[in-house]
Amino acid sequence: xxxxxxxxxxxxxxxxxxxxxxxxxxxxxxxxxxxxxxxxxxxxxxxxxxxxxxxxxxxxxxxxxxxxxxxxxxxxxxxxxxxxxxxxxxxxxxxxxxxxxxxxxxxxxxxxxxxxxxxxxxxxxxxxxxxxxxxxxxxxxxxxxxxxxxxxxxxxxxxxxxxxxxxxxxxxxxxxxxxxxxxxxxxxxxxxxxxxxxxxxxxxxxxxxxxxxxxxxxxxxxxxxxxxxxxxxxxxxxxxxxxxxxxxxxxxxxxxxxxxxxxxxxxxxxxxxxxxxxxxxxxxxxxxxxxxxxxxxxxxxxxxxxxxxxxxxxxxxxxxxxxxxxxxxxxxxxxxxxxxxxxxxxxxxxxxxxxxxxxxxxxxxxxxxxxxxxxxxxxxxxxxxxxxxxxxxxxxxxxxxxxxxxxxxxxxxxxxxxxxxxxxxxxxxxxxxxxxxxxxxxxxxxxxxx
Amino acid sequence: xxxxxxxxxxxxxxxxxxxxxxxxxxxxxxxxxxxxxxxxxxxxxxxxxxxxxxxxxxxxxxxxxxxxxxxxxxxxxxxxxxxxxxxxxxxxxxxxxxxxxxxxxxxxxxxxxxxxxxxxxxxxxxxxxxxxxxxxxxxxxxxxxxxxxxxxxxxxxxxxxxxxxxxxxxxxxxxxxxxxxxxxxxxxxxxxxxxxxxxxxxxxxxxxxxxxxxxxxxxxxxxxx
Numbered sequence: 158x159x160x161x162x163x164x165x166x167x168x169x170x171x172x173x174x175x176x177x178x179x180x181x182x183x184x185x186x187x188x189x190x191x192x193x194x195x196x197x198x199x200x201x202x203x204x205x206x207x208x209x210x211x212x213x214x215x216x217x218x219x220x221x222x223x224x225x226x227x228x229x230x231x232x233x234x235x236x237x238x239x240x241x242x243x244x245x246x247x248x249x250x251x252x253x254x255x256x257x258x259x260x261x262x263x264x265x266x267x268x269x270x271x272x273x274x275x276x277x278x279x280x281x282x283x284x285x286x287x288x289x290x291x292x293x294x295x296x297x298x299x300x301x302x303x304x305x306x307x308x309x310x311x312x313x314x315x316x317x318x319x320x321x322x323x324x325x326x327x328x329x330x331x332x333x334x335x336x337x338x339x340x341x342x343x344x345x346x347x348x349x350x351x352x353x354x355x356x357x358x359x360x361x362x363x364x365x366x367x368x369x370x371x372x373x374x375x376x377x378x379x380x381x382x383x384x385x386x387x388x389x390x391x392x393x394x395x396x397x398x399x400x401x402x403x404x405x406x407x408x409x410x411x412x413x414x415x416x417x418x419x420x421x422x423x424x425x426x427x428x429x430x431x432x433x434x435x436x437x438x439x440x441x442x443x444x445x446x447x448x449x450x451x452x453x454x455x456x457x458x459x460x461x462x463x464x465x466x467x468x469x470x471x472x473x474x475x476x477x478x479x480x481x482x483x484x485x486x487x488x489x490x491x492x493x494x495x496x497x498x499x500x501x502x503x504x505x506x507x508x509x510x511x512x513x514x515x516x517x518x519x520x521x522x523x524x525x526x527x528x529x530x531x532x533x534x535x536x537x538x539x540x541x542x543x544x545x546x547x548x549x550x551x552x553x554x555x556x557x558x559x560x561x562x563x564x565x566x567x568x569x570x571x572x573x574x575x576x577x578x579x580x581x582x583x584x585x586x587x588x589x590x591x592x593x594x595x596x597x598x599x600x601x602x603x604x605x606x607x
Numbered sequence: 608x609x610x611x612x613x614x615x616x617x618x619x620x621x622x623x624x625x626x627x628x629x630x631x632x633x634x635x636x637x638x639x640x641x642x643x644x645x646x647x648x649x650x651x652x653x654x655x656x657x658x659x660x661x662x663x664x665x666x667x668x669x670x671x672x673x674x675x676x677x678x679x680x681x682x683x684x685x686x687x688x689x690x691x692x693x694x695x696x697x698x699x700x701x702x703x704x705x706x707x708x709x710x711x712x713x714x715x716x717x718x719x720x721x722x723x724x725x726x727x728x729x730x731x732x733x734x735x736x737x738x739x740x741x742x743x744x745x746x747x748x749x750x751x752x753x754x755x756x757x758x759x760x761x762x763x764x765x766x767x768x769x770x771x772x773x774x775x776x777x778x779x780x781x782x783x784x785x786x787x788x789x790x791x792x793x794x795x796x797x798x799x800x801x802x803x804x805x806x807x808x809x810x811x812x813x814x815x816x817x818x819x820x821x822x823x824x825x826x827x828x829x830x831x832x
Contacts, residue, residue, distance in 0.1 A: 439709060440793060443689060450690055474762060475788060478801040502691045506792045513796055 166330030174323035181315040189308060196299050197264075200285050203235065204297040211289040219289065220248040234300035236269075236282050242292050251296070255282070263287065265296075281305060340369050344376075356384050389452045400441040400573075404434040444573045451503060451580035462607055463504055465495045465536055469529060472508045476516060484521040487512075491529040495536050496607040499585045507581035510574035511540045511600055518544030519597070535587070536604045543597040552591040578602065608723060609633045609650075613643030613657040613666065614685070623656070626712050627719075640664025647673055652680050654723050656715075659686035659697065667700040674701035681722040685710075691791060713825030717777040724776060736771040738818055739831045741810065743771055752814060762787070763806050770819070770829045779826035803827055 203226075210222040223237050227250045238249035246253060251269070259266040263285050270277050284298025343361050350358045359380060360373040408431050415422030473489050480487035497504065515525040523543040530537055547555055556579035578600075579589035587604035610632045614620040620636050627634045635650070637643035640661035647655060647669070655673075659666040670682050682704075684697040689707035697705040703725070704718050736743040740753040745768060750757045759767065769786050770778060780799040784790050803819070811817040820828050 435709065443707075443793065446690065471788065475790075475794075475798055475802075478805055479796065479798050482801050500691065502791050505790050509790070509792070509794060513794065517796075 163331060163334065166327060166334050169330055170323055170327035173326045174319060177319045177322055178315075181319060185308070185311060185315065188311070192304055192307075196283060196301070196304070200283070200297050200299060204285050204287055204295070207295055207297065208287065208289055211293075216247070216290070216293060219293075219295070223248040234303055236284060236296070236298040236300055238296040240294050242294065244294075247293075249296070254296075265298075278302075344369075344373065351380065356380075356387065386453045389449055397442065397445050400445070401438050404438050408434050441573065444577055447503075447506070448573070448577050448580045451577070451584040454584060460498045460500060462496045463499050463501045465497050465504070465538070465604070466491050466493045466529065468501065468505055469508060469527070469538070472505060472512060473527065475509070476512045480516055480525065483516060483519075485516060485519050486524045487516070487527070488524065489527045491527070492531065495529065495531065497536060497585065497604045498607050499604070500581075503581045503584070507578040507602070508538075510578045511602065514574050515540050515542035515544070515598070515600075518542060520544065523597075531606065532603075534606060536606050538602045538604075540600045540602075541594045541597060543594070546593060546596060546598040547591055549593065555591055556589045575600075608653045609635070610719070611635050611637065611643065611646050611650075611652045611655045613637045613640065613646075613655065613661060613669065615639055615658060615661050623715075626716070630716055632719075638662075640666065640669050644669045644672060647678065647680070648676065654719060655680050655682045656719065657682055657684055657702075659684055659688060659693075667697065667702075670701040681725060683715075683718055683722055694791065711779075711825070713777065713822070714779050714781065717779045717782060717826060720776045721773060721778075721782065724773070732772070736768065738771055738774055738829060739816065740814075741771075741818055743768060750810075752810065755813075757809055759806075759809055762802070763809065766802060766806055767810065770827065773829075775828065775830045777822050777825050777828050782826070 207219055207222060211219040220239055223239055226235065227237055227248075236249075236251060238251040238254065239247045240249075240254065241247065244254050255267040255269055257265045257267050265284050265286055267282055267284070268279050269282060271280050281301040282298045283301055284296050287295040287297070289295055340363070347358055347360045359377045362370050362373045362377070364370065411422070411427050411431055415427060469489070469491055473487060477487055512525070512527070519525055519542045525543075526539075526541045528539050555575055575589070575591070582589040582602055582604065585604050587602065590601045590603075592599040592601065608631070610627060612620060612623055612627070612634055614623065614636070615638050617638065620638070624634045624636055635646055635652075637646045641663040643655075643657060643661065643666075644664060646652075655670075657666040657669055661669070666684060666686075670684070673680070673682075682702045684702040684705045685708060686693060686697065686705065687708045694705045694707075703722055706715060706718060732745075734745045736745065741750070742752070743750050743764075748764060750759055750764065750767065766783065766787050769783065781793070783799050783803075784792075784794065803821075807817075807819045811819055816832060818829050818831065820830065820832075822828050
């Protein structure tokens with residue numbers, strides 16, 4: 158990872174440097190060509206002046222003009238030579254005709270040796286050779302050394318500049334990749350920690366809202382979902398153990414007693430009570446599984462439109478005779494046409510639990526009032542009883558999955574019923590709230606409508 | 608009546624075979640899915656009781672294969688998987704009824720009886736039901752006993768119809784909840800009993816011969832004594 162990122166930044170820096178050098182080279186070529194053209198134009202202009210001087214006053218005027226130019230440095234780095242056809246030098250600042258390196262028509266290139274502060278240095282000259290008269294040969298040229306030196310300086314400057322820029326690019330690339338690597342390392346470290354068992358650990362969010370942050374937020378949401386499911390599993394195991402131990406304990410004692418004293422121990426009563434305990438265990442187990450299933454959202458059946466008003470009416474009708482038998486007034490005021498996307502059996506079970514719970518804890522002569530209506534696009538269904546209610550401190554906990562109300566043994570079983578109703582509500586995108594009915598319990602179930 | 612029990616739990620199978628034999632059925636036992644499928648194709652059974660999770664070939668596959676072969680034998684699925692989904696899966700595979708373990712023996716017997724009868728019922732259901740002096744006209748929605756009209760609520764009517772169509776059979780509380788209310792859960796209280804006692808008030812109170820009987824530890828039955 159580390160090496161690949163570094164390799165990537167080196168490759169990018171190299172590409173960048175190559176592009177930069179190509180650019181510099183092109184600029185150099187264009188500039189050199191422009192300067193060459195300038196040099197040639199200056200030589201041509203100079204030469205034209207000499208030709209004009211010759212036509213004005215012959216060799217003498219030409220030689221005078223030449224000497225004047227040499228003396229006054231008419232043109233910087235200018236090189237002149239006037240000779241007859243045998244090569245005898247008449248004027249100019251060259252000692253003799255040089256050996257030409259390149260001859261291209263009138264244009265020539267050659268090198269001369271010059272004594273300069275004690276050293277002999279070679280100079281490149283570009284020149285034009287003219288014949289103002291058949292017996293005269295004139296050379297007009299320019300010492301290119303300065304221009305060459307300029308070119309060298311340019312090349313050095315470009316090279317050093319390119320090198321600096323390349324190094325800068327390399328450094329920035331390396332730093333940038335280091336920064337990204339550091340964030341990847343953060344994520345990887347967090348993952349290792351989570352894998353190591355610290356399930357509450359989350360990926361770091363830098364707060365800069367870049368792609369890394371988006372990813373971290375999404376992964377964190379995923380982790381939270383998984384943590385919740387794990388917690389539900391853990392809680393359901395814990396709760397199952399708690400709920401099943403007591404009846405198992407009783408059964409075990411009875412069976413051991415039956416072994417020790419087959420006559421009294423294995424009576425019909427013992428067997429019947431044991432069967433009741435088994436039934437109780439089975440109910441607890443079923444409820445726990447249903448809650449776990451609803452909480453984890455692992456209900457496979459496809460949701461369908463459920464007419465909640467019809468379902469509510471059916472369940473009230475189911476419980477009405479029992480309410481009458483208990484001398485409890487079971488009253489309903491429900492709107493109509495309320496449809497919820499969901500699972501009919503689970504919703505029925507949730508409603509049944511709420512009604513059953515209310516009837517179970519309402520004393521004779523009491524009242525259970527059910528109402529349903531629409532509030533801001535949601536179905537709000539309330540079940541209000543006149544029983545003992547649930548203390549304020551326990552209400553929020555009571556609808557969390559698998560929380561038992563420790564201090565109220567009279568509500569045993571109610572915990573699971575309410576937990577299941579709450580789990581079903583959450584599965585359907587709704588919620589279950591418990592409030593004080595003054596006196597009694599007011600349960601509010603809200604669900605999103607179709 | 609000849610039944611096939613496909614169940615890999617030898618202990619449970621032993622108890623079930625004994626109980627079913629005592630209830631008057633002739634029972635063959637297969638200990639795995641392959642054996643069960645073999646038995647079911649070899650012989651014509653009146654009913655099959657199949658565990659869902661079996662070695663070699665699971666119960667649902669056995670049923671699917673049988674149904675593909677055109678075998679219409681009623682099948683009761685036994686399973687330790689009890690959610691609504693599992694039930695739907697079982698019925699979709701071709702099962703006729705689904706019972707979650709653990710179950711009361713009486714529940715199993717009642718459901719097997721219902722299943723076997725269902726296999727024999729004529730395709731067009733009877734619209735006039737009669738038991739002793741009780742008459743029900745399903746289309747006209749009227750019930751009379753000894754010529755006297757009995758007023759029932761819509762639900763009580765449905766309840767009585769369900770029972771009358773199973774005259775002489777044990778009907779459990781969960782069967783009633785499923786068949787009359789279409790609810791597939793354990794209500795945990797005696798809601799059904801309260802409904803039954805009301806129905807009883809209406810049907811039997813003013814008459815000497817009761818038609819609705821409680822079957823202790825199992826459920827209810829309508830019959831003439």
